[in-house]
Amino acid sequence: MTTPSRPVPPAKTAPTGSAATPPDRPTAAPSLAERLAAGTGGILLLGLTPPRRSATAEQAADIADVTLRRLAGLDLDGLILYDIDDESDRNPDERPFPYLPTMDPAVFHAEHLGAWPHPVIIYRCVGKYPAPDLTDWLRSVDPGRVLGVFVGSSSADKPVHTGLAEAHALHDEVRPELELGGVAITERYAQRGDEHLRMLTKQSRGCLFFVSQVVYDVDTTKSLVSDYYYACAERGIAPRPVIFTLSVCGSTKTLAFLQWLGVNVPKWLENSLRHSADPLAESYRRCLATATDLVEFCTELGLPFGFNVESVSIRKAEIDASVALAADIRRLLLPPHRP
Numbered sequence: 001m002t003t004p005s006r007p008v009p010p011a012k013t014a015p016t017g018s019a020a021t022p023p024d025r026p027t028a029a030p031s032l033a034e035r036l037a038a039g040t041g042g043i044l045l046l047g048l049t050p051p052r053r054s055a056t057a058e059q060a061a062d063i064a065d066v067t068l069r070r071l072a073g074l075d076l077d078g079l080i081l082y083d084i085d086d087e088s089d090r091n092p093d094e095r096p097f098p099y100l101p102t103m104d105p106a107v108f109h110a111e112h113l114g115a116w117p118h119p120v121i122i123y124r125c126v127g128k129y130p131a132p133d134l135t136d137w138l139r140s141v142d143p144g145r146v147l148g149v150f151v152g153s154s155s156a157d158k159p160v161h162t163g164l165a166e167a168h169a170l171h172d173e174v175r176p177e178l179e180l181g182g183v184a185i186t187e188r189y190a191q192r193g194d195e196h197l198r199m200l201t202k203q204s205r206g207c208l209f210f211v212s213q214v215v216y217d218v219d220t221t222k223s224l225v226s227d228y229y230y231a232c233a234e235r236g237i238a239p240r241p242v243i244f245t246l247s248v249c250g251s252t253k254t255l256a257f258l259q260w261l262g263v264n265v266p267k268w269l270e271n272s273l274r275h276s277a278d279p280l281a282e283s284y285r286r287c288l289a290t291a292t293d294l295v296e297f298c299t300e301l302g303l304p305f306g307f308n309v310e311s312v313s314i315r316k317a318e319i320d321a322s323v324a325l326a327a328d329i330r331r332l333l334l335p336p337h338r339p
Helices: 031-036 057-071 106-112 131-140 164-174 186-192 195-204 218-235 251-260 267-275 278-302 316-333
Strands: 043-048 078-081 119-127 145-152 180-184 209-214 242-247 303-309
Touching: 031 043, 031 145, 043 242, 043 316, 057 106, 057 316, 078 106, 106 119, 119 242, 131 164, 145 164, 180 195, 186 195, 186 209, 186 218, 195 218, 209 303, 218 242, 218 278, 242 316, 251 267, 267 278, 278 303, 278 316, 303 316
Parallel strands: 043 078, 043 303, 078 119, 119 145, 145 180, 180 209, 209 242, 242 303
Antiparallel strands: none
């Protein structure tokens, strides 16, 4: 059996005619949407949870100001704004951190993050929204500033207003020019072995990139993206960029929350975090090692990739550590067009 050749995304050609950029004029660096659509990697994002829904406009504005000051020194390609849903149907165990409804990420972006100069990827837990509401959002969004990620139901038994396939169909009908991504979950691959096929299905529905759940099980994650890469090769299609999510863990309570969310933390690593005198420093070191491992693996494989850094805790120490981790990862990712 011969090894399938690696799929290569089609080359982008410069425009011709009067609209072409003159050769003596410098060309602007491609935008996040352009890079994702072209299937290139080297992407660095930072994930944020919007303020609580109960926050006043003044409180939300203060949170946005603090966030923007914190991000000012980072060389990010964009932000992710999460859409938080109650997942108690998926895990009946007590939630280590209580579920508190949060502000609509699209509203937080529109009303409080106007000073952010780069694109934002807005998550949509589509089951929360009736089709007319999702349609209204698709019609109102600015594809020049916003990309989207559709997330399906947290369990098969959960009642939903809009299913994932229906949401993708609405996107195609209402706003196909909006760059759309999907989620990839290592733990689902470990349990069912078909997550790479789910990614292919989402890709066939128009997903141009994938964002993973938090990665602590790096070996299984490598198996997932390897299966995805070679499944693309067998079908003669180019793999889409995979953005790996990393999150620091500064306490046993944060560790318990990651595990409640469904993140598989290998036992040896759980032991290291539980018995460390400084679990935040230990998890930081492990996250950076994971990033380095994935950079080497995906580069050798030929899979376009990037990273998304987040903190699942609201503790300042963990948020600050996530910002520092993003800066360290940028140094691993510097693409050719950056100084």
